[in-house]
Amino acid sequence: MKLSAELQAFERRIGHQFSRPELLVRALTHGSISSPTRLDNQRLEFLGDRVLGLVMAEALLDDDKTASEGQLAPRFNALVRKEACAEVAREIDLGAVLKLGRSEMLTGGRRKQALLGDAMEAVIAAVYKDAGFVTARDVILGLWGERIRTVEADARDPKTALQEWAQARGEAPPKYTELDRSGPDHAPVFTIVARMDNGSEARATGGSKRLAEQRAAAALLRKLEPNQ
Structure with missing residues (x-):
């Protein structure tokens, strides 16, 4: 399967070229356009949420070796919540490559926070299934960047x-x-x-x-x- 030029550009934005490009296509396919032969990204979203959580938990422990669980928990929540995933998705223009049904397209699905956050998690899972945990961790840390080091301010409510x-x-x-x-x-x-x-x-x-x-x-x- 050969990806379109648009999806190849998206690969470059996330920093990973897929050896199984069908995983990326599935990660970007919303339920509004799925069919028995075109699987949506919900199962990948479920997995990606867990991969993201493990990466962030590990990164926070490495970043602050003296922080208590009570200090780490709100930082963790700030990094993995749907809003954070959607912000990262906007930065890499994920909305532009989402595969949506007509109804979602007409109602602005490409900019909806929930859809962007879910798709971001699905993309993480696709990278994980394509190349393993180490590669997925590197992609996540690259995309989240300075958020990990500056999360203390975001963790306050x-x-x-x-x-x-x-x-x-x-x-x-x-x-x-x-x-x-x-x-x-x-x-x-x-x-x-x-x-x-x-x-x-x-x-x-x-x-x-x-x-x-x-x-x-x-x-x-x-x-x-x-x-x-």
Whole structure:
């Protein structure tokens, strides 16, 4: 089986050339276009999630040899959650090579966070089945890059902290409103405002709604607690 020029370019973006290219095709095939002769990526997604988890657990242990389990767990969650997978998928333009049914294409499937995250995990599994764990680990570490070393900031949860701040003072929970969405489908930029009932607010941008909300919450916390 010979891959199209588009998929060969995608191989270069992830840093792995498949000896069994049918694995990559399956990893990129969404259920909306599957058939008895065209398998979708759900089983690969299941496997890829586990491969990613093992790689990240090992990488975190190697990166910080003194961290406790309580410190490692939120870092791990930040690196393997669907949002993180989708962000990596956007960086390598995975959406452009997804194989989708017409309904998904019409509803913007190539930029949907869930579809991108699932496909990213499926691609990881495809690399693992094609070339083994060491190669899959190298691909993952290359794609996740600096996220592993800077994950401590991402592991903090400003939205939870802001909600706890409000609860401690008998105030209503903060509200988050999307103000704008710009950029191409594979690399969107969201602008979110976080507001309290007392009139305090802050806004921020991010490559996903969740990231923009987290940044807005952190900015609002800094306003509310400037000395913290």
